[in-house]
Amino acid sequence: KAGVTQTPRYLIKTRGQQVTLSCSPISGHRSVSWYQQTPGQGLQFLFEYFSETQRNKGNFPGRFSGRQFSNSRSEMNVSTLELGDSALYLCASSLEAGETDTQYFGPGTRLTVL
Amino acid sequence: AQSVAQPEDQVNVAEGNPLTVKCTYSVSGNPYLFWYVQYPNRGLQFLLKYITGDNLVKGSYGFEAEFNKSQTSFHLKKPSALVSDSALYFCAVRENGGFKTIFGAGTRLFVKA
Numbered sequence: 731k732a733g734v735t736q737t738p739r740y741l742i743k744t745r746g747q748q749v750t751l752s753c754s755p756i757s758g759h760r761s762v763s764w765y766q767q768t769p770g771q772g773l774q775f776l777f778e779y780f781s782e783t784q785r786n787k788g789n790f791p792g793r794f795s796g797r798q799f800s801n802s803r804s805e806m807n808v809s810t811l812e813l814g815d816s817a818l819y820l821c822a823s824s825l826e827a828g829e830t831d832t833q834y835f836g837p838g839t840r841l842t843v844l
Numbered sequence: 845a846q847s848v849a850q851p852e853d854q855v856n857v858a859e860g861n862p863l864t865v866k867c868t869y870s871v872s873g874n875p876y877l878f879w880y881v882q883y884p885n886r887g888l889q890f891l892l893k894y895i896t897g898d899n900l901v902k903g904s905y906g907f908e909a910e911f912n913k914s915q916t917s918f919h920l921k922k923p924s925a926l927v928s929d930s931a932l933y934f935c936a937v938r939e940n941g942g943f944k945t946i947f948g949a950g951t952r953l954f955v956k957a
Contacts, residue, residue: 763945772949773950774947775945775947829876830895833890833945835889837886
């Protein structure tokens with residue numbers, strides 16, 4: 731079974747631009763979560779989607795948004811990019827959205843904002 | 845609010861020696877605890893989880909973790925470290941009825957040959 735895939739793997743943008751990241755979960759998984767990983771802050775929760783609905787959201791500004799499609803694929807959008815948005819963005823999928831479900835992570839998208 | 849603490853930024857151990865990576869947590873209800881490992885330029889890989897039952901949980905690559913409710917800890921252990929275990933380790937917690945996973949800041953493990 732294929733794992734979680736994320737595209738693109740690397741992105742370079744400039745301040746003020748916007749970016750869209752994509753995540754395809756493991757087949758049959760219906761929950762997708764997004765995380766931002768930076769050296770200083772570790773892994774920070776962005777949001778979780780289940781059945782096309784956002785179920786939970788972390789403490790990030792409204793510039794960060796996401797959505798989930800009927801096939802469970804998810805996209806994350808960041809508008810008006812800032813230098814501090816440079817990070818590794820990780821997507822994780824799980825079968826359901828229960829608290830005991832194991833999340834499986836993709837390789838991440840490394841975003842660099844210049 | 846739930847939280848996770850990994851008190852050590854880095855752990856150094858010699859190959860063949862036992863290793864421990866520490867994790868403490870805070871949740872209002874029953875905790876569901878996870879350990880993940882991240883190798884360079886890779887996503888996180890699931891190692892093990894505690895849901896209920898036996899306090900000693902066995903996972904991938906010979907790792908195990910001990911759940912201690914009174915000390916609110918979930919330390920990761922391995923009896924004999926390998927150089928290939930060198931990586932970044934994350935502890936995570938989710939509380940009963942919660943849908944958000946909180947990760948610790950990570951502990952970098954160096955295993956020296």
